[in-house]
Amino acid sequence: MKHSNIAIFVPHAGCRQKCSFCDQQTITAQRSLPSHADVRCICEEAFREISDLSQTEIAFFGGSFTAVPHPYMVELLEAAQPYAQRCRGIRISTRPDAIDGGMLHMLRTYGVRAIELGAQSLDDRVLELNGRGHTAADVERASEMIRREGFELGLQIMPGLYGSTPESDRATAEAVCRIHPDTVRIYPVVILDGTPLGELFKAGTYQPRPFADMVGEVAEMMLGFMAEKIRIIKVGLHASEFVGDHALGGYYHPAFRELCESRIFRGVIRAAVIAQDGMKWKDVYKIAVHPGCISKAIGQRQENLHYFYENYGTRLYIIPDQTVAPLTCKIVKEN
Numbered sequence: 001m002k003h004s005n006i007a008i009f010v011p012h013a014g015c016r017q018k019c020s021f022c023d024q025q026t027i028t029a030q031r032s033l034p035s036h037a038d039v040r041c042i043c044e045e046a047f048r049e050i051s052d053l054s055q056t057e058i059a060f061f062g063g064s065f066t067a068v069p070h071p072y073m074v075e076l077l078e079a080a081q082p083y084a085q086r087c088r089g090i091r092i093s094t095r096p097d098a099i100d101g102g103m104l105h106m107l108r109t110y111g112v113r114a115i116e117l118g119a120q121s122l123d124d125r126v127l128e129l130n131g132r133g134h135t136a137a138d139v140e141r142a143s144e145m146i147r148r149e150g151f152e153l154g155l156q157i158m159p160g161l162y163g164s165t166p167e168s169d170r171a172t173a174e175a176v177c178r179i180h181p182d183t184v185r186i187y188p189v190v191i192l193d194g195t196p197l198g199e200l201f202k203a204g205t206y207q208p209r210p211f212a213d214m215v216g217e218v219a220e221m222m223l224g225f226m227a228e229k230i231r232i233i234k235v236g237l238h239a240s241e242f243v244g245d246h247a248l249g250g251y252y253h254p255a256f257r258e259l260c261e262s263r264i265f266r267g268v269i270r271a272a273v274i275a276q277d278g279m280k281w282k283d284v285y286k287i288a289v290h291p292g293c294i295s296k297a298i299g300q301r302q303e304n305l306h307y308f309y310e311n312y313g314t315r316l317y318i319i320p321d322q323t324v325a326p327l328t329c330k331i332v333k334e335n
């Protein structure tokens, strides 16, 4: 059953400052904050269209939900509550330093079941350089409270931030694995015009790592999360013409996740061949993958096929096989 969110954006509501990379009005393509009536209207419309609400959540995204002025937070929650009772509940995203016991109790009474924290990094230096205003310890403390109170916990991380390195981002992913949230979203940084990060980029002070390197780094993180059975619910900013128009650099790609999964396949196929034939690569291999993974195994513009031909002199034929698990492969033995 496919999960869906009825997304209600509260751009920058509750934010104490603007983080270096953030412009929620561009990301959400929304300038104003929703009212009680807006929330009801969005829910009514969505409920008319969704036939099975059992996997649907009402999601307040785009701000620091638990830091918005209390009367406004209650206004939004009261508007959503009757609908939350008819679907899976409410999901919110917020800052790690805006969580306390009283807040969690209140959220539960209104039907909130999942809380996502914008962690971005678990390196205090990177957090400070990007104006986050919280520490890695805040992420750990808030995560612990959220889990203890029985909410689903999600962490959002942003590899490639100003001041980060492949090592610091890898350490962040490892720290996330230790915290072990239920879900993770990976948003490789997108440099938006009009943000402090955009200014650093234009001044040449901040130079993001090469795009292809970031694809490899995120693929490695994904493997780590999958090994820990942490559900990866998003990789890359959602595709939007607003983001595309305002991106100065960084890692905006409408199919970033697919790029990373193709990179994962590169490693999976290489490992399968080496396990079978050592480093004696044959001229041709027939590789079976799950039917839903054919394009990922081949790669955009057939880049995986080119990679194996150029590096190992081998031609791959990718074929569908229902019995092969997603993101794995099986070498088909020739008779």
Ligand code: SF4
Residues within 6 Å of the ligand: 012, 015, 016, 017, 018, 019, 022, 023, 024, 062, 063, 064, 095, 118
């Ligand atoms: S990243 Fe989160 S806390 Fe920072 S400005 Fe954006 S919405 Fe606010």
